[in-house]
Amino acid sequence: MKNTLHNACGIINALCFDIDDLVHGMNMKNGGNFPSEYLVESETYQLLEFLGVLQVKATMFVPGYVAERFPALVGAMADAGHHIASHGHRHIHAERLQRQGFREDITVSKQILEQIVSQHIDTYKDPCWGITPNTPWAYDELIEAGYTIDNTALPSLLKSLGRSSEDMEPFRYKGLLTVIPVTSFSLFSRSMPFNGGLFCAYIPISLQIKYYESLNRRGIPFNYFCHPYELSPQGANRYLWKRKAVAAGLYGLYFGKYRRYIEQLAVHFRFGSLKDAYESFINQSVEGCVSTFPVLVQSSLNH
Numbered sequence: 001m002k003n004t005l006h007n008a009c010g011i012i013n014a015l016c017f018d019i020d021d022l023v024h025g026m027n028m029k030n031g032g033n034f035p036s037e038y039l040v041e042s043e044t045y046q047l048l049e050f051l052g053v054l055q056v057k058a059t060m061f062v063p064g065y066v067a068e069r070f071p072a073l074v075g076a077m078a079d080a081g082h083h084i085a086s087h088g089h090r091h092i093h094a095e096r097l098q099r100q101g102f103r104e105d106i107t108v109s110k111q112i113l114e115q116i117v118s119q120h121i122d123t124y125k126d127p128c129w130g131i132t133p134n135t136p137w138a139y140d141e142l143i144e145a146g147y148t149i150d151n152t153a154l155p156s157l158l159k160s161l162g163r164s165s166e167d168m169e170p171f172r173y174k175g176l177l178t179v180i181p182v183t184s185f186s187l188f189s190r191s192m193p194f195n196g197g198l199f200c201a202y203i204p205i206s207l208q209i210k211y212y213e214s215l216n217r218r219g220i221p222f223n224y225f226c227h228p229y230e231l232s233p234q235g236a237n238r239y240l241w242k243r244k245a246v247a248a249g250l251y252g253l254y255f256g257k258y259r260r261y262i263e264q265l266a267v268h269f270r271f272g273s274l275k276d277a278y279e280s281f282i283n284q285s286v287e288g289c290v291s292t293f294p295v296l297v298q299s300s301l302n303h
Protein backbone atom coordinates (compact mmCIF):
# COMPACT_ATOMS: atom_id res chain seq x y z
CA MET A 1 0.00 0.00 0.00
CA LYS A 2 1.26 3.42 -0.86
CA ASN A 3 1.28 6.51 1.33
CA THR A 4 -1.53 8.31 -0.45
CA LEU A 5 -1.42 11.62 1.43
CA HIS A 6 -5.12 11.98 2.03
CA ASN A 7 -5.00 14.77 4.57
CA ALA A 8 -5.93 18.02 3.00
CA CYS A 9 -3.50 20.26 4.86
CA GLY A 10 -0.44 18.31 3.77
CA ILE A 11 1.00 18.27 7.26
CA ILE A 12 3.79 15.76 7.75
CA ASN A 13 3.44 13.69 10.90
CA ALA A 14 6.31 11.81 12.56
CA LEU A 15 6.54 8.04 12.50
CA CYS A 16 9.05 6.62 14.98
CA PHE A 17 10.21 3.18 16.05
CA ASP A 18 12.10 2.16 19.17
CA ILE A 19 14.35 -0.63 17.91
CA ASP A 20 14.26 -2.64 21.13
CA ASP A 21 14.67 -6.33 21.72
CA LEU A 22 11.67 -7.17 23.89
CA VAL A 23 13.19 -9.82 26.13
CA HIS A 24 16.43 -7.90 26.62
CA GLY A 25 14.41 -4.80 27.53
CA MET A 26 12.35 -6.73 30.09
CA ASN A 27 15.51 -8.16 31.63
CA MET A 28 17.06 -4.70 31.96
CA LYS A 29 13.88 -3.17 33.37
CA ASN A 30 12.87 -5.85 35.82
CA GLY A 31 16.18 -7.57 36.50
CA GLY A 32 14.66 -10.75 35.04
CA ASN A 33 16.55 -13.55 33.43
CA PHE A 34 14.55 -14.41 30.33
CA PRO A 35 16.74 -16.10 27.72
CA SER A 36 16.86 -13.75 24.76
CA GLU A 37 17.09 -14.82 21.16
CA TYR A 38 17.51 -11.21 20.06
CA LEU A 39 14.52 -11.28 17.78
CA VAL A 40 14.95 -7.55 17.17
CA GLU A 41 17.09 -8.21 14.09
CA SER A 42 14.55 -10.24 12.12
CA GLU A 43 11.66 -8.10 13.39
CA THR A 44 13.36 -4.92 12.20
CA TYR A 45 14.17 -6.30 8.76
CA GLN A 46 10.45 -7.08 8.45
CA LEU A 47 9.70 -3.52 9.51
CA LEU A 48 12.05 -2.13 6.85
CA GLU A 49 10.31 -4.18 4.20
CA PHE A 50 6.93 -2.93 5.42
CA LEU A 51 8.02 0.72 5.34
CA GLY A 52 9.52 0.20 1.89
CA VAL A 53 6.14 -0.93 0.58
CA LEU A 54 4.43 2.05 2.23
CA GLN A 55 7.16 4.36 0.94
CA VAL A 56 7.46 5.99 4.34
CA LYS A 57 10.63 7.23 6.05
CA ALA A 58 10.75 7.17 9.83
CA THR A 59 12.92 7.98 12.83
CA MET A 60 14.60 4.90 14.26
CA PHE A 61 15.56 5.17 17.92
CA VAL A 62 18.28 2.55 18.23
CA PRO A 63 19.74 1.45 21.58
CA GLY A 64 23.53 1.04 21.62
CA TYR A 65 23.33 -2.63 22.60
CA VAL A 66 21.32 -3.39 19.45
CA ALA A 67 23.70 -1.38 17.27
CA GLU A 68 26.73 -3.19 18.73
CA ARG A 69 25.29 -6.61 17.96
CA PHE A 70 23.71 -5.75 14.63
CA PRO A 71 25.70 -2.94 12.95
CA ALA A 72 24.57 -4.13 9.50
CA LEU A 73 20.95 -3.65 10.58
CA VAL A 74 21.64 -0.03 11.52
CA GLY A 75 23.42 0.42 8.17
CA ALA A 76 20.39 -1.02 6.37
CA MET A 77 18.07 1.44 8.15
CA ALA A 78 20.29 4.38 7.21
CA ASP A 79 20.70 3.14 3.62
CA ALA A 80 16.91 2.96 3.32
CA GLY A 81 16.78 6.69 4.15
CA HIS A 82 15.53 6.48 7.72
CA HIS A 83 16.61 8.95 10.37
CA ILE A 84 18.88 7.23 12.91
CA ALA A 85 18.55 8.45 16.50
CA SER A 86 19.71 7.33 19.93
CA HIS A 87 17.69 5.36 22.46
CA GLY A 88 20.48 5.16 25.05
CA HIS A 89 23.01 2.38 25.24
CA ARG A 90 21.88 -0.29 27.69
CA HIS A 91 18.17 0.63 27.61
CA ILE A 92 18.16 1.77 31.22
CA HIS A 93 16.17 4.91 31.89
CA ALA A 94 17.60 8.17 33.20
CA GLU A 95 15.95 7.99 36.63
CA ARG A 96 17.65 4.70 37.32
CA LEU A 97 21.01 5.59 35.81
CA GLN A 98 21.28 8.88 37.68
CA ARG A 99 23.32 11.75 36.34
CA GLN A 100 26.79 10.24 35.92
CA GLY A 101 25.46 6.96 34.53
CA PHE A 102 23.14 8.80 32.16
CA ARG A 103 26.02 10.93 30.88
CA GLU A 104 28.09 7.83 30.07
CA ASP A 105 25.15 5.99 28.53
CA ILE A 106 24.09 8.75 26.12
CA THR A 107 27.70 9.42 25.13
CA VAL A 108 28.53 5.78 24.38
CA SER A 109 25.32 5.22 22.41
CA LYS A 110 26.01 8.30 20.29
CA GLN A 111 29.57 7.15 19.54
CA ILE A 112 28.46 3.64 18.54
CA LEU A 113 25.79 4.92 16.14
CA GLU A 114 28.02 7.61 14.64
CA GLN A 115 30.75 5.05 13.97
CA ILE A 116 28.32 2.82 12.10
CA VAL A 117 26.47 5.38 10.00
CA SER A 118 29.17 8.09 9.73
CA GLN A 119 26.56 10.76 10.49
CA HIS A 120 26.09 13.15 13.37
CA ILE A 121 23.52 11.68 15.79
CA ASP A 122 21.59 14.56 17.30
CA THR A 123 18.19 13.13 18.31
CA TYR A 124 17.35 11.24 21.51
CA LYS A 125 14.52 9.42 23.26
CA ASP A 126 15.02 7.98 26.73
CA PRO A 127 14.01 4.36 27.37
CA CYS A 128 10.69 3.98 29.23
CA TRP A 129 10.10 7.77 29.13
CA GLY A 130 12.69 8.03 31.89
CA ILE A 131 13.37 11.77 31.66
CA THR A 132 10.96 12.94 34.36
CA PRO A 133 10.52 15.71 36.92
CA ASN A 134 13.02 13.67 39.01
CA THR A 135 15.80 14.12 36.43
CA PRO A 136 16.08 17.92 36.06
CA TRP A 137 19.70 17.46 34.92
CA ALA A 138 18.87 15.21 31.96
CA TYR A 139 18.38 17.87 29.30
CA ASP A 140 21.57 19.66 30.33
CA GLU A 141 23.44 16.37 29.92
CA LEU A 142 21.92 15.82 26.48
CA ILE A 143 23.10 19.26 25.40
CA GLU A 144 26.55 18.63 26.84
CA ALA A 145 26.77 15.33 24.90
CA GLY A 146 25.88 17.08 21.63
CA TYR A 147 22.21 16.27 21.18
CA THR A 148 19.88 18.96 19.84
CA ILE A 149 16.48 17.18 19.69
CA ASP A 150 14.56 15.16 22.27
CA ASN A 151 11.27 13.26 22.00
CA THR A 152 10.85 11.99 25.56
CA ALA A 153 8.64 14.67 27.11
CA LEU A 154 5.39 13.26 28.49
CA PRO A 155 2.70 15.64 29.82
CA SER A 156 3.98 15.16 33.40
CA LEU A 157 7.45 16.39 32.41
CA LEU A 158 6.07 19.39 30.52
CA LYS A 159 4.37 20.59 33.67
CA SER A 160 7.63 20.49 35.61
CA LEU A 161 9.27 22.50 32.82
CA GLY A 162 6.75 25.26 33.37
CA ARG A 163 4.65 24.46 30.32
CA SER A 164 1.08 23.28 29.92
CA SER A 165 0.77 19.51 30.11
CA GLU A 166 -1.48 19.76 27.03
CA ASP A 167 1.26 21.43 24.99
CA MET A 168 2.21 19.61 21.81
CA GLU A 169 4.25 22.38 20.25
CA PRO A 170 8.03 21.92 20.29
CA PHE A 171 10.05 24.39 22.32
CA ARG A 172 13.70 25.11 22.81
CA TYR A 173 15.23 24.20 26.17
CA LYS A 174 17.84 26.82 27.05
CA GLY A 175 17.89 27.80 23.40
CA LEU A 176 19.82 24.65 22.49
CA LEU A 177 17.67 21.53 22.67
CA THR A 178 14.44 21.27 20.67
CA VAL A 179 12.01 19.33 22.86
CA ILE A 180 9.26 17.66 20.82
CA PRO A 181 6.52 16.72 23.29
CA VAL A 182 4.91 13.32 23.00
CA THR A 183 1.51 13.69 21.31
CA SER A 184 -1.16 13.61 23.99
CA PHE A 185 -4.90 13.57 24.55
CA SER A 186 -6.71 15.60 27.21
CA LEU A 187 -9.72 14.36 29.13
CA PHE A 188 -11.25 16.17 32.12
CA SER A 189 -8.22 18.48 32.17
CA ARG A 190 -5.81 15.56 32.44
CA SER A 191 -3.36 14.93 29.62
CA MET A 192 -2.20 11.48 28.74
CA PRO A 193 0.18 10.21 26.06
CA PHE A 194 -1.58 9.25 22.84
CA ASN A 195 1.21 8.34 20.47
CA GLY A 196 1.04 4.62 19.68
CA GLY A 197 2.78 1.80 21.60
CA LEU A 198 0.95 0.54 24.66
CA PHE A 199 -0.91 3.88 24.95
CA CYS A 200 -2.99 3.29 21.80
CA ALA A 201 -2.88 -0.50 21.60
CA TYR A 202 -6.50 -0.97 22.59
CA ILE A 203 -7.94 2.21 21.07
CA PRO A 204 -9.88 1.44 17.86
CA ILE A 205 -7.96 2.75 14.87
CA SER A 206 -11.03 4.70 13.66
CA LEU A 207 -10.93 6.79 16.87
CA GLN A 208 -7.19 7.28 16.56
CA ILE A 209 -7.65 8.55 13.00
CA LYS A 210 -10.43 10.93 14.07
CA TYR A 211 -8.33 12.43 16.82
CA TYR A 212 -5.21 12.85 14.67
CA GLU A 213 -7.32 14.41 11.91
CA SER A 214 -8.57 16.97 14.42
CA LEU A 215 -4.96 17.81 15.31
CA ASN A 216 -3.89 18.19 11.67
CA ARG A 217 -6.90 20.40 10.99
CA ARG A 218 -5.62 22.68 13.75
CA GLY A 219 -2.19 22.68 12.08
CA ILE A 220 -0.63 20.39 14.71
CA PRO A 221 1.51 17.45 13.54
CA PHE A 222 1.44 14.30 15.68
CA ASN A 223 4.17 11.83 16.52
CA TYR A 224 3.41 8.11 16.60
CA PHE A 225 5.59 5.16 17.57
CA CYS A 226 5.75 1.45 18.16
CA HIS A 227 8.34 -1.29 18.51
CA PRO A 228 9.24 -3.83 15.82
CA TYR A 229 7.81 -6.60 18.03
CA GLU A 230 4.44 -4.80 18.11
CA LEU A 231 4.38 -4.59 14.33
CA SER A 232 6.04 -7.78 13.11
CA PRO A 233 6.56 -10.14 16.05
CA GLN A 234 8.78 -13.09 15.24
CA GLY A 235 9.36 -16.43 16.98
CA ALA A 236 8.68 -16.39 20.71
CA ASN A 237 7.27 -12.86 20.63
CA ARG A 238 4.21 -14.17 18.84
CA TYR A 239 3.02 -16.00 21.95
CA LEU A 240 5.47 -15.68 24.85
CA TRP A 241 3.65 -12.90 26.68
CA LYS A 242 0.25 -14.50 26.39
CA ARG A 243 1.44 -17.29 28.64
CA LYS A 244 2.58 -15.08 31.48
CA ALA A 245 0.56 -13.12 34.05
CA VAL A 246 -2.63 -11.29 33.05
CA ALA A 247 -0.80 -7.95 32.77
CA ALA A 248 1.85 -9.47 30.52
CA GLY A 249 -0.89 -11.17 28.51
CA LEU A 250 -2.64 -7.86 27.91
CA TYR A 251 0.68 -6.49 26.78
CA GLY A 252 1.41 -9.27 24.33
CA LEU A 253 -2.12 -9.76 23.08
CA TYR A 254 -1.99 -6.89 20.62
CA PHE A 255 1.39 -7.68 19.09
CA GLY A 256 1.05 -7.59 15.34
CA LYS A 257 -1.88 -5.14 15.44
CA TYR A 258 0.35 -2.21 14.61
CA ARG A 259 0.89 -3.45 11.09
CA ARG A 260 -2.78 -2.76 10.37
CA TYR A 261 -2.83 0.41 12.44
CA ILE A 262 0.06 1.95 10.52
CA GLU A 263 -1.24 0.78 7.16
CA GLN A 264 -4.52 2.57 7.87
CA LEU A 265 -2.88 5.67 9.27
CA ALA A 266 -0.68 5.87 6.18
CA VAL A 267 -3.79 6.01 4.02
CA HIS A 268 -5.10 9.04 5.91
CA PHE A 269 -1.93 10.88 6.85
CA ARG A 270 1.36 11.94 5.45
CA PHE A 271 4.31 10.56 7.43
CA GLY A 272 8.02 11.22 7.68
CA SER A 273 10.77 11.32 10.27
CA LEU A 274 10.68 13.60 13.32
CA LYS A 275 12.91 16.02 11.42
CA ASP A 276 10.55 16.04 8.44
CA ALA A 277 7.48 16.59 10.61
CA TYR A 278 8.92 19.28 12.85
CA GLU A 279 11.37 20.88 10.44
CA SER A 280 9.96 24.38 10.90
CA PHE A 281 10.40 24.06 14.66
CA ILE A 282 13.85 22.50 14.52
CA ASN A 283 15.26 24.86 11.92
CA GLN A 284 16.33 27.88 13.91
CA SER A 285 16.28 30.14 10.87
CA VAL A 286 12.48 29.89 10.77
CA GLU A 287 11.31 32.68 13.01
CA GLY A 288 8.31 32.61 15.29
CA CYS A 289 7.94 28.85 15.37
CA VAL A 290 9.70 28.00 18.58
CA SER A 291 8.82 29.43 21.92
CA THR A 292 11.76 29.85 24.26
CA PHE A 293 12.20 28.10 27.56
CA PRO A 294 10.98 30.25 30.49
CA VAL A 295 13.92 32.00 32.15
CA LEU A 296 12.64 31.44 35.69
CA VAL A 297 12.36 27.71 35.21
CA GLN A 298 15.78 27.57 33.59
CA SER A 299 17.44 28.97 36.64
CA SER A 300 15.53 26.72 39.04
CA LEU A 301 16.65 23.67 37.07
CA ASN A 302 20.27 24.59 37.48
CA HIS A 303 20.12 23.62 41.14
Ligand SMILES: [Zn+2]
Pocket residue numbers: 018020025087091126127128
Ligand atom coordinates in the same frame (compact mmCIF):
# COMPACT_ATOMS: atom_id res chain seq x y z
ZN1 LIG B 1 12.74 1.38 24.46
